[in-house]
Amino acid sequence: MALPAHQTGKLAVSIGVAAATAALGAGYSHVVGGMPRAGATAGFIVGLLLSGFELFFVQTPAGAWLRRLPLMLFIGIATLVWALLIGFSIYVAAPLILDLRLSDLDVRGREASNLAFAFGLAFLLTFFLRIRSLVGDRVLFNFVIGRYRKPISEERVFMFLDIADSTRLSEQFGDVKIQALIGRFFFDIARPIAEHGGETYRYIGDEVVVSWPMSRAVADARCVQCVFDIQDVLAQRSDEYRRLFGVVPRFRVGMHAGPVVIGEVGYSRRSIVYFGETVSYAVALQSACKRVHRDFLVSAELMDRLESSSELPRCFLGPIELFPDGTSVDAYAISRSNSTLSRREAL
Amino acid sequence: MIGQRASVGILVCIVASAAFALLGFAYTTLIGADRLFGAVAGAVIAMPIAAFEFFVAEGRIGEPLRRLPLGVMMLISIGIWVASTVAGILVLTPIILDQALIPEWLMESYIKDGFVQDTIFCLLVAVLINCSIRIHALIGTRVLLNFLLGRYHRPLREQQVFMFVDILDARGLAHRLGDIRAQSLIAAVFFDIDEVISAFAGETHRYIGDELVVTWPLRRGTGDARCVKCALAIFALLRARTGRYRSLFAEAPRLRIALHGGPVVVSEIGDDRREIVYFGDTINTTARLRTLAKDVGRELLVSAELLAQMALPNDARAEDMGSFALSGKAQETRVYALHPGEDAGMPVTA
Numbered sequence: 001m002a003l004p005a006h007q008t009g010k011l012a013v014s015i016g017v018a019a020a021t022a023a024l025g026a027g028y029s030h031v032v033g034g035m036p037r038a039g040a041t042a043g044f045i046v047g048l049l050l051s052g053f054e055l056f057f058v059q060t061p062a063g064a065w066l067r068r069l070p071l072m073l074f075i076g077i078a079t080l081v082w083a084l085l086i087g088f089s090i091y092v093a094a095p096l097i098l099d100l101r102l103s104d105l106d107v108r109g110r111e112a113s114n115l116a117f118a119f120g121l122a123f124l125l126t127f128f129l130r131i132r133s134l135v136g137d138r139v140l141f142n143f144v145i146g147r148y149r150k151p152i153s154e155e156r157v158f159m160f161l162d163i164a165d166s167t168r169l170s171e172q173f174g175d176v177k178i179q180a181l182i183g184r185f186f187f188d189i190a191r192p193i194a195e196h197g198g199e200t201y202r203y204i205g206d207e208v209v210v211s212w213p214m215s216r217a218v219a220d221a222r223c224v225q226c227v228f229d230i231q232d233v234l235a236q237r238s239d240e241y242r243r244l245f246g247v248v249p250r251f252r253v254g255m256h257a258g259p260v261v262i263g264e265v266g267y268s269r270r271s272i273v274y275f276g277e278t279v280s281y282a283v284a285l286q287s288a289c290k291r292v293h294r295d296f297l298v299s300a301e302l303m304d305r306l307e308s309s310s311e312l313p314r315c316f317l318g319p320i321e322l323f324p325d326g327t328s329v330d331a332y333a334i335s336r337s338n339s340t341l342s343r344r345e346a347l
Numbered sequence: 348m349i350g351q352r353a354s355v356g357i358l359v360c361i362v363a364s365a366a367f368a369l370l371g372f373a374y375t376t377l378i379g380a381d382r383l384f385g386a387v388a389g390a391v392i393a394m395p396i397a398a399f400e401f402f403v404a405e406g407r408i409g410e411p412l413r414r415l416p417l418g419v420m421m422l423i424s425i426g427i428w429v430a431s432t433v434a435g436i437l438v439l440t441p442i443i444l445d446q447a448l449i450p451e452w453l454m455e456s457y458i459k460d461g462f463v464q465d466t467i468f469c470l471l472v473a474v475l476i477n478c479s480i481r482i483h484a485l486i487g488t489r490v491l492l493n494f495l496l497g498r499y500h501r502p503l504r505e506q507q508v509f510m511f512v513d514i515l516d517a518r519g520l521a522h523r524l525g526d527i528r529a530q531s532l533i534a535a536v537f538f539d540i541d542e543v544i545s546a547f548a549g550e551t552h553r554y555i556g557d558e559l560v561v562t563w564p565l566r567r568g569t570g571d572a573r574c575v576k577c578a579l580a581i582f583a584l585l586r587a588r589t590g591r592y593r594s595l596f597a598e599a600p601r602l603r604i605a606l607h608g609g610p611v612v613v614s615e616i617g618d619d620r621r622e623i624v625y626f627g628d629t630i631n632t633t634a635r636l637r638t639l640a641k642d643v644g645r646e647l648l649v650s651a652e653l654l655a656q657m658a659l660p661n662d663a664r665a666e667d668m669g670s671f672a673l674s675g676k677a678q679e680t681r682v683y684a685l686h687p688g689e690d691a692g693m694p695v696t697a
Contacts, residue, residue, distance in 0.1 A: 067618055131486070180614070267538060270484055
């Protein structure tokens with residue numbers, strides 16, 4: 001059976017991790033005077049099982065229920081699973097494979113501390129993996145290497161996506177309920193965004209800000225495909241939304257590209273901020289959606305750089321006024337209105 | 348006399364020592380080694396680490412350290428942790444317990460048997476705890492705690508004070524200094540006022556371009572008029588550093604601050620990138636108040652609603668600005684401008 005590209009990638013990561021943990025296991029059992037062969041085997045199985053659990057369960061739609069739990073519960077469950085998998089690999093799988101008895105393992109009466117070691121490590125690592133999501137991988141990496149310590153200029157694509165009529169909806173359904181709806185919607189669309197290489201920058205009320213490095217966004221027009229996928233996800237789950245919240249949300253998108261200055265600010269809440277006209281233009285395009293009665297606006301500047309842009313269901317709108325001082329940009333509206341999807345999206 | 352922060356720091360060191368003494372005791376019990384040694388070593392290791400983290404990494408003298416890239420700061424910090432661990436086990440604890448510098452049991456069985464494993468364990472714990480401490484700076488203590496407890500897992504209605512801090516004429520700054528230098532200036536200002544915000548128990552919610560959003564739970568923000576004192580202290584700090592900004596950037600930034608409080612819905616949002624967001628009219632009103640501050644040319648505006656909930660500090664005076672339509676609704680909000688009194692000098696560290 002042929003696997004899709006991203007599955008193959010995950011498998012490669014899994015095997016890479018397993019190879020690394022096998023080396024670690026061999027080294028470890030060598031220094032503590034154990035059996036390097038057993039250490040390597042156990043290490044390989046541990047790496048395979050743990051990365052398999054993370055990549056093929058936690059990070060997939062099947063693991064969505066787990067990711068939706070409060071963080072503490074999520075960490076607790078993940079730690080338990082990790083510890084069980086580690087224990088299974090060391091004391092069951094590896095001896096079975098190598099046809100050893102437990103007494104052959106020569107653990108020198110340190111089983112208790114070995115287990116405590118495994119548990120402690122499992123907890124710390126899963127804790128680290130989970131709270132990573134509070135910062136974002138790329139952001140974390142850039143903080144660690146200090147990439148934006150001194151502000152630098154980069155070409156990026158910005159997408160502002162907001163829920164249409166959220167004020168009216170909260171008056172109708174109650175603000176707590178609509179906030180729950182927004183939470184659910186942003187949870188559901190996180191996957192299509194990540195799969196299209198988008199970096200969720202932040203959430204502002206009923207709005208999400210996503211950005212792409214220029215080259216990644218324009219290849220195969222991925223930033224636009226991302227919005228199509230979000231529309232599809234919403235269409236697929238419209239019945240669920242109607243059942244849970246009584247309404248299916250509609251959303252509006254503004255997209256623009258250009259140079260931005262990126263810098264780190266603050267200490268007690270260190271953040272990366274984007275600064276420059278490109279960001280304000282993307283925001284303004286998104287607010288213009290309502291005025292021109294379109295759901296998805298892309299500036300001509302970005303459209304011209306997208307690969308195979310002529311194949312997109314686009315419509316040139318000409319200059320659209322963005323700011324009170326009369327500043328305007330040429331923009332396209334994108335709409336797959338002839339498909340059944342858009343009609344089902346309507347409230 | 349010892350300041351409040353110093354006494355908190357000493358308490359933190361003692362608690363950390365006690366916790367690690369217990370951990371050391373448990374660990375040596377588990378591996379069947381000298382328990383007294385474990386407990387003493389735990390305490391001796393934790394004390395300097397806690398002192399470093401609290402008084403240097405988070406303290407005033409650690410400012411140059413905090414300006415380093417996070418990765419470099421982590422390496423320095425892990426280095427200190429490891430040095431303290433090694434010195435604690437091999438030198439300090441034996442001296443305290445009046446044992447030979449490297450005790451016999453350590454020499455005979457331990458080095459051969461468990462030393463490697465324990466060292467690896469200590470190193471990994473040091474690295475992971477260190478990563479978590481540094482990451483907590485990216486998230487904020489209260490936010491991290493609320494995520495762990497799942498407090499806003501379901502949306503919750505809460506009373507909060509909001510403070511919007513805005514750099515005046517950021518577009519003009521970018522025009523005159525160039526984008527990159529303007530951003531450096533903004534980063535320097537936000538770094539400097541961070542200390543003031545923490546001193547007044549404010550929580551930096553987020554930075555949005557040239558704007559900073561700070562929150563307090565309503566009672567904490569109005570108690571002792573903390574939010575107002577914080578805003579006044581920010582202006583005082585900026586005035587004191589005008590010369591420094593001028594010499595570095597040829598220009599001193601000016602700020603506008605708006606304060607308002609009321610009910611908001613607080614909620615956790617996102618999947619692979621999680622955040623806590625606030626939602627509600629209170630935020631829109633604060634944002635409009637900040638725009639109004641620019642229009643009427645006042646540094647600090649406070650809504651009457653919020654001002655009514657606290658006693659104005661002695662060194663501040665309020666100016667009635669009249670009523671404005673701020674919250675999307677028909678009803679108007681009365682607005683006051685606050686000014687520092689005669690004796691407003693350097694910021695007071697609370």
